[in-house]
Amino acid sequence: MVNITEKIKEIEDEMKRTQKNKATEYHLGLLKGKLARLRAQLLEPAAGAGSGGGAGFDVSKSGDARVALVGFPSVGKSTFLSKITKTKSEAASYSFTTLTAIPGVLEYGGAEIQILDLPGIIEGASEGKGRGRQVISAAKTSDLILMVLDATKRAEQRALLEAELDAVGIRLNKEPPNIYLKVKKAGGMKITFQTPPKILDEKILYNVLRDYKMLNCEVLVRDENATIDDFIDVIMKDHRKYIRCLYVYNKIDSVSLEFLDQLAREPHTAVMSCELDLGVQEVVERIWKELRLMRLYTKRKGEEPDFSEALIVRRDSSIEDVCDQIHRTLKETFKYAMVWGASARHVPQRVGLGHMVADEDVVSIVAK
Numbered sequence: 001m002v003n004i005t006e007k008i009k010e011i012e013d014e015m016k017r018t019q020k021n022k023a024t025e026y027h028l029g030l031l032k033g034k035l036a037r038l039r040a041q042l043l044e045p046a047a048g049a050g051s052g053g054g055a056g057f058d059v060s061k062s063g064d065a066r067v068a069l070v071g072f073p074s075v076g077k078s079t080f081l082s083k084i085t086k087t088k089s090e091a092a093s094y095s096f097t098t099l100t101a102i103p104g105v106l107e108y109g110g111a112e113i114q115i116l117d118l119p120g121i122i123e124g125a126s127e128g129k130g131r132g133r134q135v136i137s138a139a140k141t142s143d144l145i146l147m148v149l150d151a152t153k154r155a156e157q158r159a160l161l162e163a164e165l166d167a168v169g170i171r172l173n174k175e176p177p178n179i180y181l182k183v184k185k186a187g188g189m190k191i192t193f194q195t196p197p198k199i200l201d202e203k204i205l206y207n208v209l210r211d212y213k214m215l216n217c218e219v220l221v222r223d224e225n226a227t228i229d230d231f232i233d234v235i236m237k238d239h240r241k242y243i244r245c246l247y248v249y250n251k252i253d254s255v256s257l258e259f260l261d262q263l264a265r266e267p268h269t270a271v272m273s274c275e276l277d278l279g280v281q282e283v284v285e286r287i288w289k290e291l292r293l294m295r296l297y298t299k300r301k302g303e304e305p306d307f308s309e310a311l312i313v314r315r316d317s318s319i320e321d322v323c324d325q326i327h328r329t330l331k332e333t334f335k336y337a338m339v340w341g342a343s344a345r346h347v348p349q350r351v352g353l354g355h356m357v358a359d360e361d362v363v364s365i366v367a368k
C-alpha cells in the first residue's frame with residue numbers, strides 16, 4: 001500500500017532542497033500542486049474506517065455562531081472556557097487534560113455563542129498525530145478560531161500551529177484569491193490576466209493545470225499579486241476554508257511588561273491572564289467583533305419596535321436570511337418589508353427579499 005504521509009514527506013524534502021530562483025520556479029509550482037493533492041487525500045476518510053478519517057467530534061452546532069479554542073496542550077483553553085461560560089471544563093497542569101470537545105455557551109450582546117473547548121494539538125497534528133485530525137475537523141466547522149497561545153512559551157508556537165492548520169486547507173484571516181477558474185468540457189485552456197502579473201505567468205499556470213489534468217478551462221487572474229499558492233487554493237477550493245482567527249496570549253501574569261506590549265501590538269491579537277482575571281472581558285468583546293454578527297430589531301405594524309430582544313444575523317445578510325431566521329416558512333408568505341436604519345436609503349424604506357440589512361436596523365416583515 002502506498003503511504004501518503006511518506007509521499008508528502010518526500011515532496012516536502014525535495015522542496016526544501018530546491019533553491020528558489022527563476023529557473024526552479026516552475027518545478028516548485030508543480031511540487032506545490034502535487035503536495036496540495038496529497039494533503040487533500042490524506043484528509044479523506046479511508047474506506048471502511050468507521051468513525052476514523054477526517055470526522056470531528058460529535059457535538060452539534062448550536063446558537064448564533066461557533067468559536068473553536070485551538071492550541072498546544074496546557075495553554076489554558078479549558079480555564080478560559082470555564083471562565084466565560086457556565087460550563088466547567090477540567091483544567092490541570094499536565095498535557096492532554098481535555099480529551100474531547102467540550103461545548104459551552106457565551107451569552108453576549110443578545111447572542112448565544114457556542115465556545116468549543118478542544119484537546120491540545122501538537123506538531124504533526126495535520127498528519128494525524130494525537131487527536132489532531134479530529135481537532136482540526138472541529139476547527140474547520142467554526143466561524144472563528146481562537147488560537148490560544150502561552151505567553152511564556154517560545155514565539156514559534158504560533159507559526160507551528162498556523163502551519164498545521166494551513167496543511168489541512170484552513171486559511172486564517174484571508175479572503176479567497178481573486179482568481180476565476182471554470183472547468184469546461186472542451187476548448188482547451190484559456191488563461192487571461194486582467195493586469196500584468198507581478199509573480200505568476202502563463203507557463204506556470206499551464207503546467208499546474210496540466211498536472212491536475214484540467215486541460216479544458218478558463219482562467220482569469222484579477223489580482224496582480226496572486227501567487228501560485230493562491231492559484232492552487234482556487235483549484236482546490238472544495239478543500240479550502242477561509243476562517244477568521246483571533247490570537248490570544250494567555251498567562252501574561254508571567255511575562256515582562258515590555259514583552260507584553262510587543263505581543264499586544266501584533267495584528268489580530270489579544271492578551272490575557274485567566275489566573276489574574278486580566279483582559280478576559282476584552283477577549284470576549286474581541287470575539288464578538290471578530291464574529292461580525294449583527295443585531296436587528298423587529299417591529300409589528302402599528303407597534304413600537306421591540307428593543308428588548310435582538311435578532312442575531314450574520315454579516316452580509318439579506319431580508320431573506322432574516323425571514324429564515326424568524327421562521328422556516330415565513331419567506332413563502334412574504335409580501336414586503338419596511339426597514340429603518342443604516343441600510344435604508346430613506347426611512348422607512350419598502351424593500352424585497354434581496355435587500356441587505358445593516359447592524360441595528362429595525363425590520364418589519366409584511367406577509368400576504
Ligand SMILES: Nc1nc2c(ncn2[C@@H]2O[C@H](COP(=O)(O)OP(=O)(O)OP(=O)(O)O)[C@@H](O)[C@H]2O)c(=O)[nH]1
Binds near residue numbers: 074075251276
Ligand atoms: N500562570 C498562569 N497559569 C494559568 C493561566 N491560565 C491557566 N493556567 C494554568 O495552566 C494549566 C493548564 O490549563 P488548562 O486550562 O488545563 O489548559 P488546556 O489548554 O485546556 O490544556 P489541555 O486540555 O491539556 O490541552 C493549569 O495548571 C492552569 O491553572 C494563567 O493565566 N496564568
Ligand SMILES: [K+]
Binds near residue numbers: 073091092093095098
Ligand atoms: K492541561
Ligand SMILES: [Mg+2]
Binds near residue numbers: 097117120
Ligand atoms: Mg483543556
